[in-house]
Amino acid sequence: MTLSHIRKLMLSSLLLFTSFAVSAQPFVFTAIPDEDETKLVERFRGIADYLQEELGVEVRYIPVKSYAAAISAFRNNQVQLAWFGGLSGVQARELVPGSEALAQGVEDEAFYNYFIAHTSTGLEMSDTLPEEMRGKTFTFGSKGSTSGRLIPEYHIRRVFNEAPEDVFSRVGFSGNHTRTLRLVEAGTYELGAINFAVWEKELADGNIDTDEVKVIWKTPAYPNYQWSIRGDVDERYGDGFKEKVRQALLNMDDPELLESFPRSGFIPTENENYEPIRSVAEQIGILD
Amino acid sequence: MAGFQFSGLTASFGGERVLGPLTFGVEEGERIALVGRSGAGKSTLIKLIHERVDGHASLVPQDLGLVNALPVFHNVFIGQLDRHPTWYNSLTLIRPFRKDRDAVRSLLRELSMEEKFWIPTASLSGGQRQRVAIARALYRNADLLLADEPISALDGPMANLIMEALQQRFTTSVVALHDVDMALSFATRIIGIQDGQIALDEPSSRLTAADITPLY
Amino acid sequence: MYLSPTARISLLFLAIAVAGLFVADIAITASNPWRDLGRFFLGVATPDFFSTEGLATALLRTVAFAFVGVALGSACGFLLSLVYRFYPVRIFCAFIRAIHELFWALIFLQFFGFHPLTGVLAIAIPYSGIFAKVYSEILEEADPGPGRLLPPGTGVISAFLYTRIPDCWVQLRTYTAYRLECGLRSSAILGFVGLPTLGFYLETSFSQGLYSEAGAMLILFYVLIATIPIWVRPRLLPVYMVGAPFFLGDGMPIIWGNVERFFTQDIVPAPLRDGEGLASLGHWLHDLLVNEALPGIWNTVVLTQIALVATGILTLLAFPLISNHFGGPIRRTGGHVFLVIARSTPEYILAYILLQLWGPSMLPAVVALALHNGGIIGHLIGRQTNTLQLRPDAPSGFNRYSWELVPRVYRSFLAFLFYRWEIIMRETAILGILGIYTLGFYVDSAIQQIRFDRAMVLILITALLNIGIDVLGRYIRRKLALQTMPTC
Structure with a gap:
């Protein structure tokens, strides 16, 4: 009994292997895990289906657990396309010569952040980061996030002239924007920094208890999320493939897909647009 | 290995x-039968000989191994x-x-423990374990037998049977025995050990039981 | 006043832990921790087994990674155990087992990516080191007698197979089976860094507050571990061994150029890579040590010492729960269930859960470490008390506990505790990934910043710290003449 069982098992696994071998070289992409995973998977499976249709090759999305994992997968050529934040895009393209920022969301050209506070702090919306923030608890998003870490830290250092650990009594990294929102809403942290797009979307969906948490400051604009692609995709998937991907992204007009990001559409961009992000990262010491 | 002569045997x-x-x-x-009080040095002497002949002997140690x-x-x-070969x-x-x-089965039949063929030795009685060690020595089939009290846990008839088998299979042997009569009937030569010396x-x-008893 | 050496060392460690409490960051920062805890328990009570499509696959992958990792680890560990008497081999084994599975996974992720090999090696490598040590200890205890009277000219392998292995076989098998249970726990937590095992889905559900989903996964995991004696049978093992590699999932293809790049570029310290010379390297190292390694070491040590004593206290409180000398069968069953859950839950998962519920500080980590390790030692000590025969007129209640039982088991209690000291430190370091400022926090930060050179130095420091604690723990056990069997 066991023997026939084993044989069946080996046969099926063999078939499994060959089926992968036949459909070799799918076009794979990933995205930084900046929000709840369920939402990401839903969103990017839709994108995968869309791209597969437009590009005529098999397209797969793989979810990752950290920003660094997204960058490493891109660098290691295990994914060829990625939806990066400003900072992760700069880091990734630095590591992969020839890679390019292809397209960004309309909103990403001038992205901004909210600093949010639990209502018990008594802080209100103001024109700058209020001095009363000092001594409270504060959470960033992910360690490698632009809007969750880099930009907030930059402004905290600029205003207080000190490292965040010295300004606040406790500094944490929630992991992603949705969690920053939940943690501040619950009062686990008194303050937090969140990207405006997540905040606005959650607010519109009625997922924020505005009696518990409110926006206290809006940052100046900076360039953020973008689709980045490896430089060697043309060799691998045929001449003009990169342009095809760019066009597919720019042509995306399915309101449901766009709404899931949420972006109103995608526009072309290039590596140079992210120079401000690089210089901020170098100032803070995240980039060498 | 035929006969041998070792000098300067010491142990501390x-x-x-x-x-x-x-x-x-x-x-x-x-x-040869080694006789003497326990602690006189018989076991040590057997161990030394085993080392000197580089293991070229069938050995039945006291702890059976x-x-x-x-x-x-x-x-x-x-x-x-x-x-x-290893494989x-x-x-x-x-x-x-x-x-x-x-x-192996026919050998065990000789020692009348054929039925224990597949039993782990851990679950055998003392006498049975002793016979397994003897069977191993017989199977080893070296020219020389070195045995340390090989029949201490066996009853009379079985002890005789074993000693006969050993006598038949090995041309040359050195066996430590505490049973004086058995020593006299088995050995061609008796060596008495006392306080680490040949006494x-x-x-x-040329000997009778009475000649040996003073050693104990 | 005269104090026995065991009492003195206990008081010393207690004093260190109390001092540690003053400098440690212990707090509940969540504004409503009990509401969240309540929601969590409600979730466990109302598990939802059908929400995640991948749950069955995740369990299968968890088992597959555990099997392949432990099998490979035990094979390599066995070979290493044969040459374990050589000093360099000992050092090598101590080193590879001083690095936690999750750190190994983080390293392999950088060049193998999400390939099954990452997860397999992450388990197999540290386990090889542990297997080598324990196997060699077991083999050393085999009776050397039979080996001495083999005919000269007997092959080394034949001699080994006939005179060493049979005597040790049962112990080797028992220990390997026990390690398989540990392997299941290791495999589950690998999901937290992105491998397709249970931790992957657990993290997703938890972070989104889907407690019924998370509860279902935890329950399935407990069932999986509790039923090991039923589904792991010697006769079925070959089937599992042959089958397991096929259930690891396909992951992403390995690109070997990445491996070369990792070793020849990524982990070379930045100043050397950029050709800035030794002075610059000194500066780089100094900066790394002062700003990351030292705070990391300090927090790791403080947390370890507090967790160690907390583990001890919990053990002493918990072992009566399963002891024959107290309470009826109903309470003992309850005690068993509690201890099984406590010791089956990897401390990483416990700490993760408590961090979500109570907010970030060292407290969740201390409680998680104490629960898990206290569960293991409490179980062993409780079982040990069940073998004790008390005189018929022995006192009852607290007097029985304090006068009859604790004095008799105290030495083995200490032995287990000091044995687990190094394990607790290894876990403490890794809990940094969850946001507590131990060494793992800085390792994770370096990896997030794609600075593997820094990450490697920090992992190296973590390993050395573990080896140091291991040596110290062994020294104390030897000084006090405490003996124990290995646990994981």
Whole structure:
């Protein structure tokens, strides 16, 4: 009994292997895990289906657990396309010569952040980061996030002239924007920094208890999320493939897909647009 | 290995000399019984000889040296591990070959413990374990037998049976025995050990039990 | 006043832990921790087994990674155990087992990516080191007698197979089976860094507050571990061994150029890579040590010492729960269930859960470490008390506990505790990934910043710290003549 069982098992696994071998070289992409995973998977499976249709090759999305994992997968050529934040895009393209920022969301050209506070702090919306923030608890998003870490830290250092650990009594990294929102809403942290797009979307969906948490400051604009692609995709998937991907992204007009990001559409961009992000990262010491 | 002659045999324990220095020789065909009080140095002497002959002997040590987790068959088969290549031995560990099984079985039949063939030695009685060690020595089939109290846990008839088998199979042997009568009937030469020295060395034909008793 | 050496060392460690409490960051920062805890328990009570499509696959992958990792680890560990008497081999084994599975996974992720090999090696490598040590200890205890009277000319392998292995076989098998249970726990937590095992889905559900989903996964995991004696049978093992590699999932293809790049570029310290010379390297190292390694070491040590004593206290409180000398069968069953859950839950998962519920500080980590390790030692000590025969007129209640039982088991209690000291430190370091400022936090930060050179130095420091604690723990056990069997 066991023997026939084993044989069946080996046969099926063999078939499994060959089926992968036949459909070799799918076009794979990933995205930084900046929000709840369920939402990401839903969103990017839709994108995968869309791209597969437009590009005529098999397209797969793989979810990752950290920003660094997204960058490493891109660098290691295990994914060829990625939806990066400003900072992760700069880091990734630095590591992969020839890679390019292809397209960004309309909103990403001038992205901004909210600093949010639990209502018990008594802080209100103001024109700058209020001095009363000092001594409270504060959470960033992910360690490698632009809007969750880099930009907030930059402004905290600029205003207080000190490292965040010295300004606040406790500094944490929630992991992603949705969690920053939940943690501040619950009062686990008194303050937090969140990207405006997540905040606005959650607010519109009625997922924020505005009696518990409110926006206290809006940052100046900076360039953020973008689709980045490896430089060697043309060799691998045929001449003009990169342009095809760019066009597919720019042509995306399915309101449901766009709404899931949420972006109103995608526009072309290039590596140079992210120079401000690089210089901020170098100032803070995240980039060498 | 026929006869041998070793000199300068000594052994110390905890800085104190327990044996020798003594000279010890055996002619081919001799059957020697070592007699003496326990602690006199018989076991030590047997160990020393085993070292001096580089292990070229069938040995039955007092603690038997059985691999308790292995069945009787394998414990006996161990006696001929040097005659087969590694793959053969490894395979035998899992599934013995018929000819080895038959050889070991007939040997065990001689010692009337055939029915214990597949029983791990850990679950045997003291006398049975002793017979397994003897079977291993017989299977090993060296020219020289070195045995330390090989029948201490066996009853009269069985002891006689074993001693006869040993007498038949080995031309030359050195056996420590505490049973004086058995020593006299088995050995061609008796060596008495007292306080680490040879106190008596005579052909057994010239001795009676009374001559030996003072050693105890 | 005269104090026995065991009492003195206990008081010393207690004093260190109390001092540690003053400098440690212990707090509940969540504004409503009990509401969240309540929601969590409600979730466990109302598990939802059908929400995640991948749950069955995740369990299968968890088992597959555990099997392949432990099998490979035990094979390599066995070979290493044969040469374990050589000093360099000992050092090598101590080193590879001083690095936690999750750190190994983080390293392999950088060049193998999400390939099954990452997860397999992450388990197999540290386990090889542990297997080598324990196997060699077991083999050393085999009776040397039979080996001495083999015919001269017997092959080394034949001699080994006939005179060493049979005597140790049962112990080797028992220990390997026990390690398989540990392997299941290791495999589950690998999901937290992105491998397709249970931790992957657990993290997703938890972070989104889907407690019924998370509860279902935890329950399935407990069932999986509790039923090991039923589904792991010697006869089925070959089937599992042959089958397991096929259930690891396909992951992403390995690109070997990445491996070369990792070793020849990524982990070379930045100043050397950029050719800035030794002075610059000194500066780089100094900066790394002062700003990351030292705070990391300090927090790791403080947390370890507090967790160690907390583990001890919990053990002493918990072992009566399963002891025959107290309470009826109903309470003992309850005690068993509690201890099984406590010791089956990897401390990483416990700490993760408590961090979500109570907010970030060292407290969740201390409680998680104490629960898990206290569960293991409490179980062993409780079982040990069940073998004790008390005189018929022995006192009852607290007097029985304090006068009859604790004095008799105290030495083995200490032995287990000091044995687990190094394990607790290894876990403490890794909990940094969850946001507590131990060494793992800085390792994770370096990896997030794609600075593997820094990450490697920090992992190296973590390993050395573990080896140091291991040596110290062994020294104390030897000084006090405490003996124990290995646990994981």
